Amino acid sequence: MNSSKLKAKDFITVGIFTAILIVVEFLCGMLGYIHPYIVASYVVMIPLVGAIPMMLFYTKVEKFGMITIMSVLIAIIMFVLGMGYLGAPLIVAAGVIADLIAKSGKYKSFKKTILSYGVFCLWICANYFPVIVTADSYRTDLLDGGYSAEYCDDLFRAINEKTIAVLLILCFVFGCIGAVIGKKVVKKHFEKAGIV
Amino acid sequence: MHIALDPRTKLYMILVVSMVVLMTATTPFLWGVRIFMTMVPIILLFIEKKYASAIRFLIFYGLALVLTFFFLSEESSGILTAILIGYCGIVVQFMPAMITAWYCVRTTKIDEFMSAMQKMHVPDGIAISLAVVMRFFPTIKEEYGAIRDAMKMRGISFGDGNALKMVEYRMIPLLFSCVNIGDELSAAAITRGLGGNVKRTSIIELKLHLWDILLMMLFTMVLAVFVYCKYFG
Structure with missing residues (x-):
């Protein structure tokens, strides 16, 4: 791997893992419609579950740009699925920073990988942006959209400009924990099988 | 009848639908515009002979609409209704985008x-x-x-x-x-030569046909009407 340019194979790898990550996100997202507190708990669930594919992805990353492209793809798909464009800058920023951190460890250092994944997980918070930035209109939107007032109250109790800091930190922390667990799983299954 | 839409038209449709989905409908007229917009990809699915998925989408979306309008309100409470509200919320809010995306993914060949x-x-x-x-x-x-x-x-x-x-x-x-x-x-x-240094040629010549232009105009109009009625009307 002397060339630092991305090849078709790398793009395909990015595509596959993005698809898996979106599926994970989507399945967790479905649960959120049961109760708003589950919406807030995305920051715990998605980093933990998503860590397994992501750690496998990190073993395949060797060049700058792959994590960045992934974040761009996620931003596009989030937009298409109706999550809005407000979070897009945060998603891409998290991706670029995560990429830089991983690059500084030459994509091999485990500590840097943990940090990088923690930062990458901040993209999940982008999903909360519409709730915070446009709180009032979002509330009326939800009510008009058929949600109950109870759901809205709970949602805004769980997610507002005060709790977003906590949510961001939680995201990062559980990203790091998830990375450790994910690495163990990858070691247990994939390195033994010789796939990595 | 067969309508082969240009992928660019489909992308444009996705873009418009996603933008409209972001803005909730507040008046009956806006709901009408929204439902009309959702019908377009469903009709297109019918034309492409994807009857099963078209009917499935139609039933899901219709059911959620009926439930939202006639049975649920701000005052509803209880666990079962909460789940029902959740279901209807996700369907009514995001289904249009999902149907459009589904239509585009299903009918676009990768080389196109x-x-x-x-x-x-x-x-x-x-x-x-x-x-x-x-x-x-x-x-x-x-x-x-x-x-x-x-x-x-x-x-x-x-x-x-x-x-x-x-x-x-x-x-x-x-x-x-x-x-x-x-x-x-x-x-x-x-x-197949992906990732080579030369510019790839494609066996398919993409051209915008009458249908593409009509649909693009239609969706531009939908977006314009929606924004105008919501924010200035």
């Missing part, structure tokens, strides 16, 4: 998509990855079905009630097959 991306000068990296993502959702579903069958056969569907195990049992085989499929896919793609 790539050639459209090339024409719009999207960087190769994004185009290839996006094409793979598009192609991959059905594959994941298929693989997951196979894994679930295998688990049922051995009677370990619930992983002894351990949530961690439930995730692990499903995720690991899925990743295994996805990695393998990915390797095959890249081999196939490289054989």
